Amino acid sequence: MENYGFLRVAAASPLTRVGDPLYNASQIMSFARRAEEDGVSVLVTPELGVTGYTCADLFGQDALLLGAEKAVGEIARSTRGMHLTLVVGVPVRVDDRLYNCAAVIRGGTLRALVPKIYLPTYNEFYENRWFSSGEDFLCGRSSGTSPIYDDGKSLVREGFGGSVRYAGSTVNISPDILFRIGHATVAIEVCEDLWTPIPPSSYHALSGAQVILNLSASNEVLSKHEYRKSLVSSQSARTVSAYVYCSCGYGESTQDLVFAGSSLIAENGSILSQSERFSLEGEIIEADVDVDRLKSLRSRQSTFYGVTPSGQRVSSMRNLYSRVDLGEAAPTDFDSSLLRHVEPHPFVPGGDPSEIDRRAREITSIQVLGLATRLEHIGCKKSVIGISGGLDSTLALLITVMAYDRLSRDRKDIIGVTMPGFGTTGRTYNNAVDLMKALGITIREVSIVDAVSQHFSDIGQDPSVHDVTYENCQARERTQILMDISNKEGGIVVGTGDLSELALGWCTYNGDHMSMYGVNSSIPKTLVKYLVKWAAENHFDSPSSEGGRSARDILMDIVDTPISPELTPAAKDGSIAQKTEDLVGPYELHDFFLYNVFRCAYPPRKVLFLARKAFLGKSADASVFVGPEGKSNTYDDQTLRKWLKVFYRRFFSQQFKRSCLPDGPKVGSVTLSPRGDWRMPSDAKNTLWLKDLEEE
Secondary structure (H helix, E strand, C coil), rough: EEECCEEEEEEEEEECCCCHHHHHHHHHHHHHHHHHCCCEEEEECCCCCCCCHHHHHHCCCHHHHHHHHHHHHHHHHHHCCCCEEEEEEEEEECEEEEEEEEEEECCEEEEEEEEEECCCCCCCCCHCCCCCCHHCCHHHHHHHHCCCCCCCCCCCCCCCCCCEEEEEEEEEECEEEEEEEEEEEEEEEEEEHHHHCCCCCHHHHHHHCCCEEEEEEECCCHHHHHHHHHHHHHHHCCCCCCEEEEEECEEEEECCCCCCCEEEEEEEEEEEEECCCCCCCCCCEEEEEHHEEEHHHHHHCCCCCEEECCCCCHHHHHHHEEEEEECCCCCCCCCCCCCCCCCCCCCCCCCCCHHHHHHHHHHHHHHHHHHHHHHHHHCCCCCEEEEECCCCHHHHHHHHHHHHHHHHCHHHEEEECCCCCCCCCCCHHHHHHHHHHHHHCCCECCCCCHHHHHHHHHHHHCCCCHHHHHHHHHHHHHHHHHHHHHHHCCCEEEEECCCCHHHCCCCCCCCCCCCCEECCCCCCCCHHHHHHHHHHHHCCEEEEECCCCEHHHHHHHHHHCCCCCCCCCCCCCCCCCCHHHHHCCCHHHHEEEEEEHCCCCHHHHHHHHHHHHHHHECCCCCCCCEECCCCCCCCCCHHHHHHHHHHHHHHHHHHHHHHHCCCCCCCCCCCCCCCCCCCCCCCCCCCHHHHHCCCC
8 A cells, every 4th residue: 555655643532530540541542443443653642641640749659650650561562463653641750750751652562751851830730849851861962972773672872861661661761762653753742842932843853853743731721722723733834744732631630620632633834633622532533644745845945954043053963863763654545545635726715704805815915016016116107918808817907906006096007908819709808898997997909810810921821720820820919919009108018827827838938928027927727716706706896987797797707708718719609619628628637736746746646646535526524526616526537647647748848938937926835937936947858757647
């Protein structure tokens, strides 16, 4: 079974009896067996979960400590034959000091102990009354000793952390241990460690850990949960890691506090799964974290592996960690069950209506400010836009109108030019003219039929041959008209082309490919359609200043119009005959490919795997995806594979168009500007990528 770079992790909050280690061990083992059946590789349980966190002065009793050690031995023996790595919380006495530890268990054996460093001493928490800090075992940070590799047989060298005999095993005890599980590197911190200004997990991540585990006992007070979620989310984003947080729940003492069993799994700032709080039953949450994605994001974030606050290079800090190889990850069937949502439309805002509105406003504000700044900087009064009645030119026009409104300029200084040609239909022509009227801009109409016909004659092009020359002559004629009008009026041509067209090269070189400022250059087609609809519903609902249809009605009709360059003659009934998505494929698929290839750097096999989850109806949380248009969109495997091949072929062959793009504002994390975001030789070969797809 292929893991596709994923690792299944889980957090369990079993029922607890305070001071009853054997009962607690039985509850932990029950969840361990369940997790093993689910193909989980790492299961985290709460802080001091073997004894109960709220034992207080009972932690000073030998009976409890010896009972806890016996319970850990029982738990370890129960994991024989399992692929699962189990992490439990237990008090451990080393010499004459007690430590709040995470015990790491794999294959029937205790493999390591990780002590808590930061002990709270405020309000209701008095941990330093019973426990000592794990900083006692941080001697390696000052000694600078070499890393220790523990293969399960050799012992830890003296002078690096420390070693202890516990539950029948001699193991390393240190906060600075990296655990290797298959293709993932895992590290641990305990509860309060996360709440400090520089958590240990920050160092763990800089030393190579992609997955951070946190055993916690966090009580509930009003509004604390939201802060806790933001803390886990932000730390996973700051460290570009997966963060598995597990807190204790029902059964802990409620003498002064209530523990609600809050467990969270986050990845790079996003919450993948969270538990139901205040449950009277034990709970477990599971998620598949994308380790390969985290590795890729880190490798492209040049500041990630930089200099620590003390001025110490990360490369030397890594030598302060010992390493324990826990073996392969659990064999998990990700093909049949992937425990994470795969977003079919990753560029389109989601969430509740207020969040969708906020994100849409932010996107358009970036575009508006970009254009407004450029107009002011060059002292330009007028803007020239080719208006076709299609989505891209419509969004560019709306952004330009909003920019002029922001600058308190007259909309009449926006010159909209409609240029009907051989393929222009009545629907798009009327929408273009009516929209310009409704928005109150200057309207010009310049037919390209005569000029292009003369050009056909000049170059010997047969008008009945509807080839690439037939189409591109029209596109370049339109661009020439716009450029010349802008010269005559002392304005600039506002580009209309979008990110999806640039990725596929679906534009005419030095035709619609060129402008003086491209406001849509980092807006993919799925987002263009969404923004036009959002603008219709939120900004442009007034009737035309000259009577007729309202801007809202026109915009909604444009949203429903098939995407087409209209460069070949219309159908006999006057409808659009040339439909872009019939030729290059559905834009929702290409946008999905674009995001996963360039934001996440996934190989073709993984992109196809994720596309199946998103569009074959096999997502963990939905059988069919409902797209932004309200329609259910599903594609069979053959279709997904076909258009993914087209994507790679077109992307590689069309780089020369992206190498000379005009300026335009960056809006999202995926953009193809050759000046910083995407640099690629125009003659690079796609052989390796297509071969990977063929071998899938």
